[in-house]
Amino acid sequence: MKISCLETSRLFLVPSSMKYFEERSSISSDIENTRLMMFLPSTKEETFSYIKKCETQWKSENQTLFEFDILLKEQNNKFIGWISFELLFDNPEIVKKFGNNCADMGWLLDKNFWNKGFASESAKCVLEFTKSLGVKKMIAQCDAENIGSWRVMEKIGMKKYSDNGIRYNKSEPNLAKTEFMYTIDL
Numbered sequence: 805m806k807i808s809c810l811e812t813s814r815l816f817l818v819p820s821s822m823k824y825f826e827e828r829s830s831i832s833s834d835i836e837n838t839r840l841m842m843f844l845p846s847t848k849e850e851t852f853s854y855i856k857k858c859e860t861q862w863k864s865e866n867q868t869l870f871e872f873d874i875l876l877k878e879q880n881n882k883f884i885g886w887i888s889f890e891l892l893f894d895n896p897e898i899v900k901k902f903g904n905n906c907a908d909m910g911w912l913l914d915k916n917f918w919n920k921g922f923a924s925e926s927a928k929c930v931l932e933f934t935k936s937l938g939v940k941k942m943i944a945q946c947d948a949e950n951i952g953s954w955r956v957m958e959k960i961g962m963k964k965y966s967d968n969g970i971r972y973n974k975s976e977p978n979l980a981k982t983e984f985m986y987t988i989d990l
């Protein structure tokens with residue numbers, strides 16, 4: 805999809821690209837920053853492949869993954885994290901549970917920029933954008949311990965759908981953790 809960027813009062817959200825490879829690699833390999841995530845931390849090679857995938861998706865006619873780099877206007881458009889959503893229109897399990905036109909959202913901010921409202925600000929903006937693609941329901945999931953993440957879900961109007969999911973985070977692959985799921989109708 806051809807979009808140059810989305811914009812909020814403090815941020816630009818631009819299609820993810822190799823431009824911020826070094827910054828993203830450093831955050832993606834940071835244990836504190838990624839402790840509660842299922843697919844991180846990652847090596848430089850893994851980060852490279854993932855950004856390649858994002859770039860390919862942005863060029864695809866049938867794009868399903870939309871990942872944005874988050875840039876902070878007041879610090880000369882510094883890279884401070886990313887936010888993404890994935891269309892689940894063709895996922896039979898999701899369609900059965902939530903109907904058609906559902907998407908799944910996720911986010912990560914550099915730990916030096918937590919608790920300043922940047923994830924919520926980005927997520928509100930991205931939610932509006934998803935409406936233009938025909939998304940009718942957004943879901944998001946996180947480790948029950950990840951207060952910052954479920955607070956973002958609540959701050960953007962999502963409601964808790966379940967509190968008894970099970971997940972395994974990459975940093976502690978053998979430890980079963982409780983997962984929350986939130987949803988919102990758009």
Ligand SMILES: CC(C)(COP(=O)(O)OP(=O)(O)OC[C@H]1O[C@@H](n2cnc3c(N)ncnc32)[C@H](O)[C@@H]1OP(=O)(O)O)[C@@H](O)C(=O)NCCC(=O)NCCS
Nearest residue numbers: 837911912913918919920921922923924946951952953955
């Ligand atoms: C989750 C994450 C993106 C939130 O980003 P953020 O920019 O800090 O989020 P916001 O500032 O918009 O909102 C965070 C809210 O959580 C609250 N919060 C965070 N940690 C908290 C804690 N330990 N106890 C109570 N509240 C907490 C903040 O106070 C804030 O709520 P408030 O505005 O009502 O005070 C960020 O913490 C992060 O990148 N974490 C690591 C990656 C990750 O886990 N991503 C989610 C994967 S599911």
